[in-house]
Amino acid sequence: MVNEMPTDYAAFLASKKVEAPRRGLATVPTLASHLFRFQREAVTFGLEAGSFGLFLDTGLGKTRTQLEWATHAASATNGRALILTPLAVARQIESEGRECGYQVRVIRSQEDAAEGVNVCNYDRLHLLDPDAFGVVSLDEASILKNFVGKVSADLIARFAGHRFRCAATATPAPNDSTELAQHASFLGVMNRDEMLVRWFINDSGDTKSWRLKGHAITPFFDWMSTWARMAEHPRDLGDDLPGFDLIPMRITRHQAVEPETPIMGGLFGGDVSATGIHDLKRQTIDARARVVADLVSAEPSEPWIVWCDTDYESDALLDLIDGGVDVRGSQPIDRKESALAAFADGSVRVLISKPSVCGFGLNWQHCARVAFVGRSFSYESWYQAVRRCWRFGQKRAVHVHLVVAEGEDAIGRIIDRKADDHSRMRQEMKAAMARAIGQSSTRRVAYNP
Structure with a gap:
């Protein structure tokens, strides 16, 4: 005989459960027929919640x-x-929206705004009046943590009084307290300090380094499921659709020829600091750029995206790659948008840029060749960069080439560890989604921080 939980204790547990406030619609209208069932589930939840996180992976609509x-x-x-939106994504949203029949337009200032959905780049926010809009959505909301703290705080404050707010991103880092706190704060769900006290612990001495408490993992993600919908696949939201399985990505590693005189004795082959890696990259840039240029020239009919981390890497690549066009942060906005549009329509074959500049939001399924002239310590930068091409809707195998110097092997190990952590935590998020929509989770992966 199974002992039933005492009613008073069950009530006590229920009283301890933390849920986000719901300030949306009591009745959701009929939704567009072109949406898949899992997309309708996300929209319905968002309209009922009022403010919510929309965490659908790349290519899920x-x-x-x-x-x-x-x-x-x-x-x-x-x-x-x-x-x-981030750079150049606005026109992409406008185009897709009009194809689906939405009343949507790109605006550059408040004077351009009208009824319907208005889309604008983040860098033009100062030209807008937030109170003129009843609804706001941050596309690629994870970009918030890349902004200067004051800019981020200002963005959150400007829309604090809005009933309907959305934070949309494909990759909320499940163990990144900074990013999660940004989302929760913007949506008016919970402030950073309260979130950290409830579920996180700092045992490193670094005020920026927090991790989820072991016993708090399930309660934390159950709380997230009261204000967000997340999916890597339609089945995560109860819709087991065919055609949503990614074509495998093929990763090839290339070792660049090292300089004759190693820098910083003992650097090669060991774990190194970000400063040491930067010095190593500067000394090996010519060798790495030559490897990438040879790869690009070997397949002259293929569009290529070449990712770099610094302007001097971009300069070296431009010198060696015929027809290459670079997009960097210091360029005028119109020039950057023009170059990205040219790559998207095939006028430019080789695009060179940094993940921090062009790694968010853009859809480039026409391209199946990607090269990295080195690595960075950011797992999210890597993930977002490859997912510009490797996404649902891609019809060909995506070939990714990593060109590294010997000392950069340490970065690969760190990225692999972060990827494992990310995967385990996303399983917890998916299990919480399943519980939230009344399903039973079929996969449970233990997480041991």
Whole structure:
């Protein structure tokens, strides 16, 4: 005989459960027929919640889901919604939205705004009046943590009074307290300090380094499921659709020829600091750039994306790659947008840029060749960069080439560890989603931080 939990104790446990406030619609209108069932589930949840996190992986229709949510939320407020986006993503959203029949336009200042969904780049926020919009969505919201603290705080403050807010990103880092706190703060769910005290612990002495407490993992993700919808595959939201399995990605590592005189005695082959890696990269850039240039020239009919981390790497690549075009942060916005549009339509074959500049939001399924002229310590930069091409909708195998110097092997090990952590934590997130929508999770992966 199974002992039933005493009613008073069950009530006590229920009282301890933390849930996000719900301030959305009591009745959700009929949604667009072009949406898949899992997308309708996300839109319905977002309209009922009012403010929510939309964490659909690349190629799962995050743009259409945002547009549908924003359209209905705008109808419930003042008729105007705003979607803020990274560089060059605005036109992409406008194009897809119009194909689906949404009333959507790109704006550059408040004077351009009108009824429906207005899309604008983050860097033009100062030209907008937040109170003129009843709804706001941050596309690629994980980019928030890349902003200067003051800019981030200002963005959160500007929309603090909005009933309908959305933070949309494909890769919320599940163990990154900074990013999760940014999302929760922007959405008005919980402030950073309260979130950290409840579920995180700092045992490193670094005020920026927090990790989830072991016993808090399930409660934390159950809390997240009250204000977010996350999916790596439609089945995560109860929709086992065919055609959503990624074609395998093929990764090839290339060792660049080292300089004759090693730097910083004992550097090669050991774990090194970011400063040591930077020195190593500067000394080996010519060798690494030559390897990439040879790869690009060997397949002259293929579009290529070449990722770098510094301007001097970009300069070296431009010198060696015929027809290569670079996009960097210091360029005028119009020039950057023009170059990205040219790559998207095939006018430019080889694009050179940094993940921090072009690694968010852009869809380049026409390209199946990617090269990295070195590695960085950021797992998210790696993930976002490869997912510009390797995503649902890609019809060909994506070939990724990593060109590294010997001392950069340490970065690979760190990235692999972060990838394992990310995968385990996302399993916990998916299990919480399953519980939230009344399903039983079929996969449980233990996480031991």
